[in-house]
């Protein structure tokens with residue numbers, strides 16, 4: 001364990017922070033795993049060859065979605081205000097589109113002026129050790145004090161209560177991923193934002209995120225998540241086959257860009273409690289612009305799914321477009337990539353901390369609960 005507390009490491013503004021050393025070595029690969037889908041037993045190994053019309057159809061959907069994903073990237077969607085009901089967005093029509101375009105133009109213009117005048121710049125890291133760790137490993141585990149965790153619990157309990165109520169009305173087998181997430185809003189849950197922001201400022205987390213991302217950053221979202229042993233999204237990966245579930249199931253990179261995320265454990269999480277897991281240092285793997293877009297496009301248009309119809313559509317794409325952001329379930333256990341991934345795979349159980357800051361561009365997974373229930377907060381840090 002390394003306690004960062006020397007004056008040379010910490011500016012007066014940041015509290016001393018307890019950062020645990022990770023037990024795994026960094027990822028030795030330089031790219032994301034390359035998967036041979038023609039040889040994969042659930043893809044080329046069993047599916048019929050796609051017809052010409054299937055190929056054309058898949059390509060049409062891909063191109064349309066690629067345009068959508070490109071647009072999101074160009075407008076820097078993750079770093080713009082949300083089109084939420086809270087912001088008065090009632091659905092896409094001429095008036096809301098006009099409103100969004102006007103807002104977009106106004107924000108872009110003010111950011112540009114800020115950049116030119118030097119007013120819009122990344123924060124100075126109050127805690128350089130934190131910044132250096134996230135740069136090197138893509139993940140940092142911190143330990144918040146018990147009273148800070150109590151404050152966070154108190155501020156987010158109302159949100160978790162609403163989530164409990166919602167989940168109680170849906171049978172476990174019918175619950176979708178989103179049924180287990182409660183998105184706090186600044187109007188309905190101001191205490192959740194204020195408490196998290198206070199704690200983050202105390203440790204220099206917001207400044208470190210800003211310096212890492214190279215832009216001003218704030219707490220964009222706070223959401224509560226409940227996962228339990230009934231939510232088995234990572235099991236039965238290929239439901240129509242007898243193939244055993246692969247080790248890499250649910251390993252993915254995020255479809256989002258330009259943000260850091262933070263998981264706060266509101267109770268202790270052991271190896272069976274669905275800890276957040278990360279391939280140490282994998283955020284530094286080389287993913288070209290086009291490759292990143294292709295991976296996200298397949299996730300957005302549903303071609304990354306593993307039911308037979310989704311796999312059939314995926315296989316109808318030209319080989320160079322067959323890449324996913326959610327690729328882990330397709331990794332055969334005997335591939336050399338898996339050996340490298342296992343080596344760098346780190347499970348952030350509670351003994352490493354209760355506040356896990358990470359870059360979603362690195363390979364990760366979490367919420368795979370074997371026993372009991374996991375209650376966790378996810379905080380998204382982006383330009384707001």
Ligand SMILES: [Fe+2]
Pocket residue numbers: 252253254360364
């Ligand atoms: Fe993720």
